[in-house]
Amino acid sequence: MTPKLKIENLTLIFGRDKETALRMLKEGKSKADILAATGCTVGVKEASFDIQKGEFFVIMGLSGSGKSSLLRCLNRLIEPTAGNIFINETNITQLNDKQLQEIRRKEISMVFQQFGLLPHRSVLENVGFGLELQGMPAAERNQKSAAVIEMVGLKGYEQQLPSNLSGGMQQRVGLARALANDPEVLLMDEAFSALDPLIRTQMQDELLDLQEKMHKTIVFITHDLDEAIRLGDRIAIMKDGEVIQVGTPEEILTAPATDYVSSFVEKVDRKAIITASSLMDTKPVSAVFRKDGPEGSLRKMRATGLDILPAVTVDKHFLGFVYLKEILEVKRRGEPTIESVIHREVPVAYPDTTVEQMLPFIAETDKPVAVVNPENNKLVGLISQTALIIETTGSQTL
Numbered sequence: 001m002t003p004k005l006k007i008e009n010l011t012l013i014f015g016r017d018k019e020t021a022l023r024m025l026k027e028g029k030s031k032a033d034i035l036a037a038t039g040c041t042v043g044v045k046e047a048s049f050d051i052q053k054g055e056f057f058v059i060m061g062l063s064g065s066g067k068s069s070l071l072r073c074l075n076r077l078i079e080p081t082a083g084n085i086f087i088n089e090t091n092i093t094q095l096n097d098k099q100l101q102e103i104r105r106k107e108i109s110m111v112f113q114q115f116g117l118l119p120h121r122s123v124l125e126n127v128g129f130g131l132e133l134q135g136m137p138a139a140e141r142n143q144k145s146a147a148v149i150e151m152v153g154l155k156g157y158e159q160q161l162p163s164n165l166s167g168g169m170q171q172r173v174g175l176a177r178a179l180a181n182d183p184e185v186l187l188m189d190e191a192f193s194a195l196d197p198l199i200r201t202q203m204q205d206e207l208l209d210l211q212e213k214m215h216k217t218i219v220f221i222t223h224d225l226d227e228a229i230r231l232g233d234r235i236a237i238m239k240d241g242e243v244i245q246v247g248t249p250e251e252i253l254t255a256p257a258t259d260y261v262s263s264f265v266e267k268v269d270r271k272a273i274i275t276a277s278s279l280m281d282t283k284p285v286s287a288v289f290r291k292d293g294p295e296g297s298l299r300k301m302r303a304t305g306l307d308i309l310p311a312v313t314v315d316k317h318f319l320g321f322v323y324l325k326e327i328l329e330v331k332r333r334g335e336p337t338i339e340s341v342i343h344r345e346v347p348v349a350y351p352d353t354t355v356e357q358m359l360p361f362i363a364e365t366d367k368p369v370a371v372v373n374p375e376n377n378k379l380v381g382l383i384s385q386t387a388l389i390i391e392t393t394g395s396q397t398l
Ligand SMILES: Nc1ncnc2c1ncn2[C@@H]1O[C@H](COP(=O)(O)OP(=O)(O)OP(=O)(O)O)[C@@H](O)[C@H]1O
Pocket: 014, 015, 041, 042, 043, 061, 062, 063, 064, 065, 066, 067, 068, 069, 070, 223
């Protein structure tokens, strides 16, 4: 599948002597060395990644890491120094001014941190401003604007001036304006960073709801890893102009690529993000069959060294757990199957169940947790108690 956006070796250098700076960069010189020798700042260094259609892609990094510079290259608000950017299959870096304008009007919109609203225009006029520039007649423009204003929850405020609105509402106007021309790609530069925390969380939720309906390709910038994790399908982490890791929130949290990423990850509340599938043992699950006799079950327990095993039907439907000591009882009583000692009232998780959702039943059980496929109830994995305890206490040293 062709990605919606393809960023290929993108480099951005600020300053005059870009050529020398670029050469030094290729030689592997550091940002500091390049600055000292040429007076040039490396804003973005050889970034390469793809963004898929409909993806919510977050670029996260501290102040000065280069995320705004990178975002602004995507619509050439800043001219990249080297590399390519493709939208669909069009190389944006090669477009002339007219073609670029066309792309900016139709395909890529941007939402800014400071809202960027025109103070003397009403909400309706602000939202319709881009359409007006395109020469759309007033009636059609107003109709489109009113529709997106309703979409972002501002119906009734069409005639207000921005100064009469709260920060959160002003940012909704900014969002509505970006959505008015129904772009395929939405660039959002720290769009919620100026809002206070409660409003910010509310806006994040609303944006996620909107995205469920819109399926836009969103590139969202933030310096806040919690926000990145809440919003992103995937996250790119930047440091000193470099993209140092691209991955799903789970990949970033469970397998940080560098110590730098780890240091961020340590501060995140993982329980809402880590899911059963990332915790479960991926080795083929040892299980006893319901029709197994006690001898067969004991053999499996000896082989695995476990004194609790899941019990399944022949086609792997999960039934419950069996315990070593009860199987020994069954054997002593001379029963032909282990049917009578399967504990069926046990909690199960689905692969996308989060640790937070598992907490209530983790507290009540000292067994491993079975992970089953929600569609057919087949056993797909087991999560050991140790893995759960580490995740819930956040401690690797028990
Ligand atoms: N116009 C400019 N001229 C020179 N250097 C610049 C310019 N804009 C940005 N820089 C430098 O490029 C680097 C990346 O800056 P950028 O603003 O992209 O980072 P950021 O991660 O978006 O930070 P912030 O969140 O503070 O905006 C920084 O070292 C910055 O000082």
